[in-house]
Amino acid sequence: MDEFLKVALEEAKKGYAEGGIPIGSVLVHNGTIIGRGHNKRVQQGSVVLHGEMDALENAGRQPASVYRECIMYTTLSPCPMCSGTMLLYGIPRVVIGENLTFMGEEELLRSRGVEVEVLNNEECYNLMQQFIKENPCLWNEDIGV
């Protein structure tokens, strides 16, 4: 498996072990992880800390020049919030574990020049499917349904 997706998946599993929504993300700058995180809806009662947002928050305040050399790795296709955040900071590339469970704003990202790669990783998919089976309402809450 891609080494950075593997770290994102570790984050997702950490979230699952905490009773949270198992989505993890890693922000990589020129081959180095500068932020990693996972969804904190349950753990912190947060409505904004999806995996991508948590990874960005944990990377701290970075100059625009850094974001523009970053790749976001995330276990699940990014929702409108996380996609908009990548557009705000000009992150040029996103690598997605899977988009079968949820199709995010991949088309919007592409239309704005972001490179979008979908790996269709089975482990990412299976973790989400298991979680949704166990917690359908929590999952709906997270995607505003």
Next chain:
Amino acid sequence: MDEFLKVALEEAKKGYAEGGIPIGSVLVHNGTIIGRGHNKRVQQGSVVLHGEMDALENAGRQPASVYRECIMYTTLSPCPMCSGTMLLYGIPRVVIGENLTFMGEEELLRSRGVEVEVLNNEECYNLMQQFIKENPCLWNEDIGV
């Protein structure tokens, strides 16, 4: 002035007094404020807590049915992150203090059915202009420039 924009502006002024970026927002559900907040980049070293995000975070976890009856009031036109977040939660209406300092994703919001109203309030505008004059780099950082 619109009573809720007034509260959003109070939040913006609070941010300014704290040495932060003076943008404030209020989430209103059926005429009642359920969350208010302001940009926390400086105060909390946050890269995700724009005014709208802070207001949503302070409103706490709400069911989708609540978000769908909400109006977001914000002193400045919402950036891609905040616009995407409103799309995620299905907030149907946003009232904007001004969009002369910064033009956010108003067209994207409208294209997805969100009602966008711009008040062009002079006090919101003047506060941002004063801040940007004093802190041009901080402002650029906040919009990913």
